[in-house]
Amino acid sequence: MRIIAILLTYVFINNFILVKFLGLCPFIGVSKNSESAVGMGLAVTFVTGTASVVCWCIYHGLLEPFGLQYLQTIAFILVIAALVQLVEMVLKKMSPSLYKALGIFLPLITTNCAVLGIAIINIDESYNLIESFAAGIAAGIGFTMAIILMSNIREQLELKPVRKSFKGVPIAFISAGIMALAFMAFDNSLLTNLHLA
């Protein structure tokens, strides 16, 4: 039950982009066409899922027993950078076609706030290992959903007349704002009504 609540929370109620503003840079930068949006979304979901598990293990297995919690930020960012590098190498060897599709997005993910964000949120909310993994995957799904919707909107906007000073980034922000208005319909009452809270 708690797992479903966590999934709903991070996909809809606390959507990483539209509510928490985590991962906004790739959201604006890579959402120009839907193909690269899908690639970026999948790559982020993969990394948030694995990073959640690895960072949870590092924190509870290494930092906490030795009282080194203050090293959290440094340890997590190094783990994520190494993890992204590892994922890149494994993909290159195991599945060249997937590497070709995701390859260019992987180096960008190290500095994506969503990945470090979910790792820190997992610790702050004191989730257990399975809950952390669920939260990581859900955050990635929420990101993917938002970026795919956004890329479709932007593909349509290309065909429409837009004032010169609004072209590109400004109109993308305004569209995202209107999407966020729609996402305000999801709040914690969703969990209460589904008897999950």
Place this chain on the structure above:
Amino acid sequence: MKANIKELTKGIFKENPTFIIMLGMCPTLAVTTQLVNAIGMGAGVLFVLLFSNIFISLLKNVIPNSVRIPCYVVVIASFVTIVQMVFHAYLPSIYEALGVYLPLIVVNCIILGRAEAFANKNTVIDSALDAIGMGIGFTLALSLISIIRESFGAGTITFFAIGSWDGIIKVPFFNKWPIRVMTLAAGALLLMGYLKAFFNWNSERKARKAEEVKA
């Protein structure tokens, strides 16, 4: 000397990190619900930017080129940890309000971007001036966004409490009938879109004027 001053001022207006080069958007929109949070975030970023730029500029001949990004990240993360500890100890209310966005200064693109684009090519003094300019530009941009969002959305402007003054300025009209959406996520995105459009329009107008002068 004049060139040095230019490094300082370019970050404030001409290459403002938030409105012109559009870096570090995540904290910009997330923490600007109150002016005091925006100033806290700006101060944190300024501190980290200044010291990471100085250190990276000093170490630029020591760090091997192929592993420079991880090295930069470690330097930045160390200073972010210092900022976290200082805020936790002396400004607990701002520490609570900034929450997860304080450790996320590590992945703020402005800091890594300045390290990569400026500090590893320039002298220590130029890097420090660049960092101060960029930091002030970032703080000013954050303050502008937060003043607009807070005064429309809550009808107040919250500043630091000084002595008997609680640091809250009440805005007439909006204090009674606030536009709540401005303090929520949607308002931040909409406002950012309109502000960016305004700055685009402004720079276009300036470019047109310069051309007219030339002709």
